[in-house]
Structure formats: structure tokens, C-alpha cells
Amino acid sequence: MKWNLFGWQGLSFPVPEDWNLSKITGDARSGSVRLDDGEIVRVEAxxxxxxxxxxxxTALVDRYVEGLTKKxxxxxxxxxxxxxxxxxxxxSLPDKEWEIFSWRAEGRVYNLAWRCRTCGRIGLVRVFARGSEDIGRYAGQVFGGLEDHPVDGRQLWGVYGMVVRVSEGFRLEEHNLRTGHIRLVFREGNRELAVERVGLADIMLRGRTLKEWFLGFFDKVLRDFEAPSFEGTSFLGHPGVRVFAPPKKLWKRPLFPTLNRVRRSRFLRGCVWHCADMNTxxxxxxxxxxxxxxxxxxVVQNVSCHQGQAHQPGGDAQVPSDS
Ligand SMILES: [Zn+2]
Ligand SMILES: [Zn+2]
Structure with missing residues (x-):
């Protein structure tokens, strides 16, 4: 089975690749996520x-179990x-105080409650079995790989197999999560960063170069800039293009301010590549x-575009794991 890294608002853990994000609440201070396998809930954190x-x-779990038993x-x-x-x-989890407990509902439910001595977060992750399925091994792998704060100054974001480690100063501003197009927008001061992954690359690039695709797909964004220049190159072992666009000249800007006012007097840089391994x-x-x-x-150097188990930083490790 192939495993991916899931990561959201600083919390990350490995999950089987068909367990995907289905619900998000809250923010970095407090929140929750749910992952399902298309049919049933598999993880709640x-x-x-x-x-x-x-x-x-121990006190946290006491209280939690008491409530549950009463219910x-x-x-x-x-x-x-x-x-x-x-x-x-x-x-395991050396910088955390933790306890694993379980009970039986429809199937067995394993829970990891923890408190982190490094960052002060507390949390609870539940892993659900399907029917009589023995989920212990899975749960162990999820819990054993859990992290709840940035490592080496970077926070791991991972959804639908898309994995990127972003400097901890960046805050998530926007997210669009469709498997065909994932878009995470971050901001730090007046720097903005958008990480996007688009699926069905073979169809997107039929009869079109990467540069042509970019001009079409980013048409709206590019309206705030002068015509971009491109440089052919490679990223993470894939063919790619570098993009640079200066801000639109003042006299060319619309008379009435657009919604994208913020973009004025800003320079756009981009790295675009085609990962044939994952057709993205x-x-x-x-x-x-x-x-x-x-x-x-x-940022590019901190993307894993085509690895299953991508625990190592940097994007050039070759670890296709299909076991
Ligand atoms: Zn922590
Ligand atoms: Zn790749």
C-alpha cells in the first residue's frame, strides 16, 4: 500500500493514499480535520x-473517556x-507526552492523545477501522509519524498527495481543494506565495507547451503584470519553465481600482513544471x-512532487514506495 503525508496547520502524519481530507475547521490555534476513504471516516484529528x-x-484522557462512557x-x-x-x-514521539487508548464502536477505534513539550499543543487523533478490519498496524504508523510543529523552520502541508514544506512565517490565506486543482495561498508580510497542482497534465498539455498552458491558466492573475518572460529549465528532474513578470506600468492600469489592488507594484516570479510520474x-x-x-x-526545493513516503526534506530524494 502506498502512503502519503498529510499536513495541515502544522499537524502532520502519514496516511494510506486513499484516505483524503474531507472536512476542515479552525486555524493554526485550534481546529480539526477529517479524512475519509471515499466511504467511511478514517481519521479525525x-x-x-x-x-x-x-x-x-492522563487527565485529559480520563475526562474524555468519562464523557464517552456516560454517552x-x-x-x-x-x-x-x-x-x-x-x-x-x-x-516514540520523544518530545511529547502521549497515550494511546481504544474502544470498539462499529469497528475498533484507536486514539492518540498528546501534549507537546516543544510547542505546547495538545491534540487527539482517532483512527477508525472498517467493520472487523484489524487497524492496529495502520494506526501505529499514523501515530508514529505524527508531528505537530515546524521542523527546521518549515511546516509540512500535505493534501491529496501534494506535499510542500513552507517556511513557518507564512500563514495560510486561501485554499481550494479539488483533486483536479489544489491551490494553497500563503502570506508573510507583503510576500504572497501560491502553490498549485493541477491534475490530468496529459490532457492539459495536449498540443500545448507548458508556457502556453501557463499563459492560459494564469490569464486572470497575469492581467496585473506586464507580459511575462520565460526561461526553459528543469525542476526536480522534470521539464519546466521559470516565469518573471514586472508590475503593470501605471498608465496601463485601469482607471478604477480592481480587486487585485494589492498586486500593484509587485513582481511575479514562478516555477512551473510537468511531473510526468504523477501526471500533474x-x-x-x-x-x-x-x-x-x-x-x-x-519553495520548489521543498516540494515532493512524486514520492509516496516523503519524510525526507528536499524534493530530489528517489523513494518510490509501492510496498
Ligand atoms: Zn509540538
Ligand atoms: Zn515529480
Missing amino acids: EWRDTEGRAPGV AAKAGRRLEVRRRVRLLPEG IWAITTTSRDQEDLFVEE
């Missing part, structure tokens, strides 16, 4: 920043909760007031 004032994990009793069911389940080897097109674009700002190149 929630997190909260505590600014250091959280009870210990079950009201529904006339008896809930058998197993505490301190040994699913992970001793010494990647476009990383940045806008900045500084003409020489090349941080787009750095």
Missing part, C-alpha cells in the same frame, strides 16, 4: 494551542475502553515588492 497551561495527558450508557451501551495500548515502541503540473508563484526576491526557488 483535533489540536489546540495551550500556551503551556494544559493538564497532563454510551445513556444510549444503553457498555463501552469498554482499553487504556495505554502498546501500539508504539517505547521512546505544478505552478509555484510568488509576488513580492522586491524584484530580486528569489524565494520561489527555495
